[in-house]
Amino acid sequence: MSSEDFNVIRKILAHDLMQVYVRLFLLLIVVWFSVEVFAPFMAVALWSLILAVSLYPLNHWLAVRLHLSEGKAAVIFICIAFLIIGIPAGLLGASMAQHLGEWVMALTEQGFTIPEADPAVAEWPVIGAPLFELWERAHEDLVSAAQMIQPQLIAGGRFLLAAAGNTLLALVLFFIALLIAGFMMANATPGGQQMRRLLMTFSDPARGEEIHELVVATIRSVSNGVVGVAVLQALSLGVGFLVLDVPAAGVLALVVLFLGVVQLPSSLVVLPVLAWLWLAADGSTLSHVLGTIYLIAAGLADGLLKPILLGRGVETPMPVVLVGALGGMAAEGLIGLFVGAVMLSVSYKLLMVWVDYSVADLDVDERPTASPDP
16 A cells, blocks of 8 residues: 555544544533533422322323323322322421521520429439429520520521521422423323433443333332332321421421431431420320320331332332432432432442443353364
8 A cells, every 4th residue: 555545544534533523522512501501400300300200100090090191190190299298298388487487586586595494394203303403504504605606596597597498499399390290291101212212322222121111110219119208208297296286397397308318217206296295285185195196107107118119119228328318418408308319329220230231241251162072
């Protein structure tokens, strides 16, 4: 081959490489611009997608039972969901805002004190005397201490106010995400086909279908078995707190929700509430007994629901769910508590599938071939 031929080949390669670089640069610009535009809506979009994938089996069941299309069934389903979830969530949100507002006022006003100790506390067995002494000492000394740390108390009040605002904003965004999820469920069949086609472009058709099924199963397993159970338990206990007139019912329900997502027992909240119910609450013995039965049943409901719902999907290590929930909450607030747990679980399962396929392909390549018979 002559030098002229080499020059021609070199020019062709240089031209092709330049075309590749230009196209790659333009593609990166388009991707960057799209991400920048879509970033403010990313959390809500992911939340809507998670809700749509998780609730679609119920919507499909409703469509079959009522002999309706998926779109009409989605409208009915979303209306029912707004009534079942919206009313308790709205009441708990209002209760939380009210009590947090009262705490902010208590922290910022100059007359912030601890009330006088109740002499009846000293008669409690074992802990009564030391608890009464601690309470009385705090009442006497807190007046001067509160004046010294007044700026810190004001900062704490602002923090509580910001937390209340973020929680109420997350509640509004949840209902927006639920509404968007309704539109997604109404177009679930063509949407699922498009997702399968997208996954098949990154792998072969068989693996694309398998990845699609894995992602759907993981989302439903974590969102229903972990997040869904936590939401249902927080709502049921929150309604019980409201009926029993427990102070800060909305705040306690939010704590139960957080404990459920990070896989801690709700008894950390239920047991102190039961102690308050029997020691300090007003009401008849019958109401206390019925309230105790209801709170214990609602607090133990997760032990019954989690094995059923988690068993329908794939196993995800609880540390992955915990890290996803905490990291998501640190990044996106209360929305990230749910989205982070689900998305990190999906990423973990995809990583494990990729590792399993890579190891399997490596074993096939390194397997010695049988030598032919002489």
